[in-house]
Amino acid sequence: MDGPMLVIPIRHCGRGICFSFSGAKATKPLLIVFVSLLATATLARAAARPQNFEAEQIKVAQQGLNILMNGNTETAGKVFQKIQSDDPDSALGYLMEANALWWEIYITTGNLIDPDVFVVSSGSTSPYDARFNKLVDTAIAKARANRNAKRDVARNNLYEGMAYGLRGRLASMRGSNLAAARAGKQMRSLLITAVHQDRNLRDAYAGIGLYDYFVDTLPTIVKLLRWMIGLPGGSRERGLHEIEYAAKYGELTRGEALYYLAKDYSRTNERQYAKSLELFGQLSSQYPGNGLWKLMVGSLKIRTGHPQEGEALYREVLNQERGKESAAAKSLYKAAQKAVERRHPNEHIQ
Incomplete structure (x- = not known):
């Protein structure tokens, strides 16, 4: 895809709190064996695929995303399920279906007419939550297995990072600030890794930009979370630039990045209503x-x-x-x- 490259700085995390899980030792050997077997099977199937198979699946995903952004979440979900059927080892179909479900959740439980449209009561749930969480977990597992199989490592860092972004979105809607912050931190790390491995993965800048923008503009709770989990800092100006970049040059995030850019400009701390109106x-x-x-x-x-x-x-x-x-x-x-x-x-x- 044509377009200029965007270079972002990598910052090391500062002080944070470490956690240990003593009970994990007993299951670790089994987990290693399971992931190794899954990665071996994934690698074998990957060798049998046509060389341009991933590119064709991305085109199908783009068609589904156009349907999704045009308001038909159910039909879009079926397109993404077809990707899962055609390529069960890929994280792409599961990631995209989870994204479609997130929009279904947002539209059916979010506040759609007030300025801060993500505000819902912390106890709100939807009939789609369980399926959404399962799809996100599956996308993460598939991406990790593909990386272990040395199959398109950079792109699978992108897919796993996008999956953590979806997890963080839902946690934020549910008022789970700590869970959202942890997911956002993991998302940022994976997406930065992806673009340093392959600068053509411009979709990563949608998530990186959202992180940079919100960490720099959200209230005091974020400052507390930064200390608790070593949350890296952000930059409002850089975040807006990164989201705009994804809206122009992304493969899978153009429409959504355009939405988030429009929404950010409409926030009360921005008040750039003319820009927001143009984008919406x-x-x-x-x-x-x-x-x-x-x-x-x-x-x-x-x-x-x-x-x-x-x-x-x-x-x-x-x-x-x-x-x-x-x-x-x-x-x-x-x-x-x-x-x-x-x-x-x-x-x-x-």
């Missing part, structure tokens, strides 16, 4: 089937003093999602309904 407008144009983008634009229109335009977009979402049976469509409809009724308390929308 791009998402709405590229993926017109996804009512989420219209909700985002409508919210921003109202916050920037254009209530009539914002309300018109909310009503577009009502019309677009009305009568659809999917859980995501129903959640988008309810969010738009809530937004309109908030502005017109006497109007009851069915």
Whole structure:
């Protein structure tokens, strides 16, 4: 993929707390044997694949991601399951299906119309959580097995890092700050390793950028966590640059990186609403089937003093999602309904 290279500094972690698990000794030899056997089998199957097989699977994943970003999580999930069937040793299909489930979780449990849309009650769960966690665990295991088999080590560092990023997203939504921080730290380490092994893996910068941005802009709790687990520091400015880079040049993260960049610009600490509107407008144009983008634009229109335009977009979402049976469509409809009724308390929308 064409595009300039982005170079980031590597910083050593500072002071942290070490943990030991004495009970792990008994199972370690068995684990080593299991991973070694899995890696050997993976290597044997990898030798039988066509040389361009991975590139073809990435193209299929991109098709699924376009479907996902256009609002059809269920169909996207089936595309990603096909990748699993075609290449059961690869982490890619499991990683992508987990990503589709994360969007399903986000849309059905997140706050879709207020500024900080990731805020949900810490006790919230969804029917998708168990499957999501299983897919993330599987993606991590597959990536590690492939690395042990010396199969595309850099790319499998990328996939494992992206899987930890997904784990951190859900932990953050659930209010589990320590779990989110640990997952983010692991994600960052793997993604930095991936891009230093192969600078063409530009998708890594989506996760690295999110880490750099949020560690530098989140509240006091992050400072405490930095001391507890040796969490490396970040940089708001560098983070925004890295996310933008992934939005331009990534293979698997372009749409999502564009979303996060737009969302970051809309945060109250940024207030760069014109940039945010432009980026959400791009998402709405590229993926017109996804009512989420219209909700985002409508919210921003109202916050920037254009209530009539914002309300018109909310009503577009009502019309677009009305009568659809999917859980995501129903959640988008309810969010738009809530937004309109908030502005017109006497109007009851069915």
